[in-house]
Amino acid sequence: MENQRIAKISAHLYPSNVQVEDNSGLGRANCRAKGGAPGFKVAILGAAGGIGQPLAMLMKMNPLVSALHLYDVVNAPGVTADISHMDTGAVVRGFLGQPQLDSALTGMDLIIIPAGVPRKPGMTRDDLFNINAGIVRTLCEGIVKNCPRAIVNLISNPVNSTVPIAAEVFKKAGTYDPKRLLGVTMLDVVRANTFVAEVLGLDPREVDVPVVGGHSGVTILPLLSQVKPPSSFTQQEIEYLTNRIQNGGTEVVEAKAGTGSATLSMAYAAVKFADACLRGLRGDAGVVECAYVDSEVTELPFFATKVRLGRNGAEEIYQLGPLNEYERVGLEKAKKELAGSIQKGISFIRK
Numbered sequence: 001m002e003n004q005r006i007a008k009i010s011a012h013l014y015p016s017n018v019q020v021e022d023n024s025g026l027g028r029a030n031c032r033a034k035g036g037a038p039g040f041k042v043a044i045l046g047a048a049g050g051i052g053q054p055l056a057m058l059m060k061m062n063p064l065v066s067a068l069h070l071y072d073v074v075n076a077p078g079v080t081a082d083i084s085h086m087d088t089g090a091v092v093r094g095f096l097g098q099p100q101l102d103s104a105l106t107g108m109d110l111i112i113i114p115a116g117v118p119r120k121p122g123m124t125r126d127d128l129f130n131i132n133a134g135i136v137r138t139l140c141e142g143i144v145k146n147c148p149r150a151i152v153n154l155i156s157n158p159v160n161s162t163v164p165i166a167a168e169v170f171k172k173a174g175t176y177d178p179k180r181l182l183g184v185t186m187l188d189v190v191r192a193n194t195f196v197a198e199v200l201g202l203d204p205r206e207v208d209v210p211v212v213g214g215h216s217g218v219t220i221l222p223l224l225s226q227v228k229p230p231s232s233f234t235q236q237e238i239e240y241l242t243n244r245i246q247n248g249g250t251e252v253v254e255a256k257a258g259t260g261s262a263t264l265s266m267a268y269a270a271v272k273f274a275d276a277c278l279r280g281l282r283g284d285a286g287v288v289e290c291a292y293v294d295s296e297v298t299e300l301p302f303f304a305t306k307v308r309l310g311r312n313g314a315e316e317i318y319q320l321g322p323l324n325e326y327e328r329v330g331l332e333k334a335k336k337e338l339a340g341s342i343q344k345g346i347s348f349i350r351k
């Protein structure tokens with residue numbers, strides 16, 4: 001019944017099917033555009049959401065993208081119609097609801113997933129597990145079926161657990177390639193660059209702060225001893241910065257007072273990361289960003305560090321480098337919390 005309703009709505013609203021006719025009788029089907037321009041095919045799952053919409057807009061502006069598929073369980077036709085009018089190269093198509101998931105995913109090179117519920121004040125990211133775990137599982141089952149070789153950028157929280165969930169779905173299906181599954185921790189790096197630049201009186205574009213561990217509270221571990229350009233900080237600055245970077249998400253959740261979490265800065269960070277993945281896929285040398293990946297850097301099966309992005313995804317995972325005492329203590333705390341979150345994700349699929 002629900003599927004019939006969605007099919008009926010999408011038959012009317014799905015922009016690729018909309019025949020924008022006027023008296024001339026010229027419909028879109030008769031236009032000379034054939035599509036197929038060079039570039040990568042990218043799908044956004046959760047494209048009508050707070051992150052999804054600005055992310056879709058920014059990806060439509062990315063010259064590396066030739067096809068942009070926008071999938072959501074609500075409002076995909078409207079967002080697609082709107083974004084498709086931008087005079088940039090990517091051809092945009094919209095997909096609404098589960099019956100159209102397969103078509104949304106077929107032939108894609110990169111899948112970006114911001115689908116799922118966001119936090120409200122007083123919640124932890126782990127409080128989102130019960131709803132978002134099932135959403136991520138369903139979407140990953142679609143990836144297994146339709147584009148098992150695609151690079152996956154996973155944004156849905158709690159990232160520390162949703163990445164292990166995705167890995168388990170892929171393992172179960174026999175399609176798991178650890179290099180192609182990347183948890184997006186770029187917003188932590190973006191925040192760290194911004195806050196550190198503010199303290200040092202620099203332009204944030206000149207600052208590079210490695211942020212390792214995971215994406216929640218104490219698992220977000222900025223390595224201020226490795227900041228570029230090389231900088232020294234007082235203990236007071238270190239504590240202020242570490243605390244602000246670890247709680248950046250909560251700062252936004254509280255400021256938004258119940259209407260959601262970071263969306264605009266997240267869309268910016270997601271595009272920065274997706275662009276790096278696409279440059280890697282293109283074969284550019286030296287593309288390095290932080291991401292939460294299958295890793296042997298610590299004893300944990302997943303960990304965020306700098307990775308080199310190439311034609312196959314995260315082709316090289318960098319070690320942590322020298323840590324100072326403050327960071328070593330932070331690392332132990334991060335690992336303790338991460339271990340539980342990873343196990344929770346794995347058990348969700350294996351149970």
Ligand SMILES: NC(=O)c1ccc[n+]([C@@H]2O[C@H](COP(=O)([O-])OP(=O)(O)OC[C@H]3O[C@@H](n4cnc5c(N)ncnc54)[C@H](O)[C@@H]3O)[C@@H](O)[C@H]2O)c1
Nearest residue numbers: 046048049050051073114115116117118155156157187266
């Ligand atoms: N990794 C990060 O750094 C980071 C940063 C910010 C937010 N997030 C997370 O991203 C997620 C999305 O945040 P938001 O603010 O965009 O939320 P939102 O509620 O505004 O949007 C989520 C979208 O997902 C869609 N959706 C729900 N179930 C779906 C399904 N089964 N298939 C496809 N789409 C589905 C909804 O319809 C909605 O449009 C949240 O889990 C949030 O915690 C992560």
Ligand SMILES: O=C(O)C[C@H](O)C(=O)O
Nearest residue numbers: 119157248249250261262
């Ligand atoms: O804090 C949140 O819930 C959203 C996101 O993970 C963030 O860091 O902004």
